[in-house]
Amino acid sequence: MTKKGIIKDINGPIVTIILPGVANGEQVKIGELGLYGEVISLQGSEALVQIYESTEMVRPGEPVEGLSHPLSVELGPGLMGGIFDGVQRPLEKMFLQAGDQIPRGLSPDSLDRESQWTFTPTESLEPNTQVSGGIQLGSVQETESVLHRILVPPDVSGELIEIAPQGDYSLDQTIAQVKTANGEIRRLKLFHRWPVRQPRPYQHRDHSSEPLITGQRILDTFFPLLKGGKGAVPGPFGAGKTMVQHQVARWSNADIVIYVGCGERGNELVDVLDSFPDLKDPYTGRSLMERTLLVANTSNMPVVAREASIYVGITIAEYYRDQGHDVVMLADSTSRWAEALREVSGRLGQMPVEEGYPAYLASRLSAFYERAGRVETHDCGKGSVSLIGAVSPPGGDFSEPVTSHTKEIIQTFWALSKELADARHYPAIDWVDSFSADVSTAAAWWHEQVDRNWEKRRGQALSMLARDAELSRIVNLVGPEALSSAQRWILEGAALIKEGVLQQSALDPVDTFSSPEKQFLLLDTLLTIYDQGADLIELGVPVQELSNLPILAKLRRCKEVYDSDQLDQLRAFREQAIKSFESIRSEYAQRGEQTS
Structure with a gap:
């Protein structure tokens, strides 16, 4: 049942609405323009909503509609090679529809509904068998480089009634039907939706034993990061954070690369968008974009979408991890994300602590980085998410809150030095301030694969x-x-x-x-x-x-x-x-x- 309400008050990206029956975290559609937002505070039928777009010219009294689901992403074939904004709107499709000046309220489907994908069902999967979240229904060759495994969504379990034969299907077509314990028939498609703020489930965590090889000597040899590890690249302006992340994205031996430009300058993201499609994958010789996904959310885009962008990126990373892939996600930068938290908390009137950041900064950072790791999946073996976040401390001060909290959470710290950058020493990673907690584990791999010394x-x-x-x-x-x-x-x-x-x-x-x-x-x-x-x-x-x-x-x-x-x-x-x-x-x- 559709829930209807009205706007009561507007404070920048924070809007107060009256909407009976709305749930905390639910997505809503605001005003005549149909702007999307997310409920972040609730008191009776009155709720606070953070809007993903500018609220200029939106007035109190305009209609509000509850969508009955939290901020979610579409997960299925067609993600690889895509360029999305902070709430998974496809930028290329929006450009084709509206040109350079994208109007507010435009929200096309994240994944193309018209494309046909060749689905090959799992041979051992027969009707009348019990299935649960994470079980592989079949596969689709998404690109020449990536085999996309179609999984039962994590919130579905029951008896498999029917599975489609091999053939070409669009995303909206049913490929399987499952009868749940309460008798409900769930029609499964090539894609499903998942809330971005909820980590995807797995069997259990697994201790990683293989380093992420980046081809960068100071990283691999001196400060290694394991597959499934948590790393940070802090440094002042001009020290080369973005270049380090570009090199990791291009050369790392991961199966999937997800690059999230979170609040960075537009010209830097334009360089990424221009250069990545032309790069060759050193491991396959094909286009690097065949195994790469970009989330572009520049500093001039709405601040709330910036806050959501890294959750969109990490959820997609977990989805490919569940297929048994090794994924590396690069967040550039977590400082801009933290600044978005600070701005929203200020508009909510929350008590600021260190340098104006909210009291929950450390817990939010910790929860985000904890979504990295190497896991045993439900049906696809082992998969991993390696998470590398850039940090931009003002003036290069590593004692500021975002850098200091990040340093306590991560395992590998690649500290960039302005002095080395000024001396034209690149990558400008300071071997004194940098560290890795994974040297002993990486050593076992190096001793076996390369040299015992x-x-x-x-x-x-x-x-x-x-x-x-x-x-x-x-x-x-x-x-x-x-x-x-x-x-x-x-x-x-x-x-x-x-x-x-x-x-x-x-x-x-x-x-x-x-x-x-x-x-x-x-x-x-x-x-x-x-x-x-x-x-x-x-x-x-x-x-x-x-x-x-x-x-x-x-x-x-x-x-x-x-x-x-x-x-x-x-x-x-x-x-x-x-x-x-x-x-x-x-x-x-x-x-x-x-x-x-």
């Missing part, structure tokens, strides 16, 4: 970088002459690591991606050269002679000379570098014999 070499490099920071302070105070030859060689070795491993150009066709094997080979080569040089300095070789060796310049550049398919050539170059140091050793050994 990974954890040892990683620790040696980080120790050298920490020692470099101490010695650099001394140099800044009293000059390099105060250091011993061994200490000056530490500075040289740290420079090799910084330039030869940590720096990585996203624009270089060779250097933009490094396989795990190449990452370790580069690191091990540079540390081996450092060890050889340290031995030579003990024999009395001047540090200046070692620092001026032409082979060191070549070592710094070999990351962009040899790609991940040229490891044999890289190993040959490594042997050449080692021999150049051994020749110096032989020369000084002969000098020592002649002197004696």
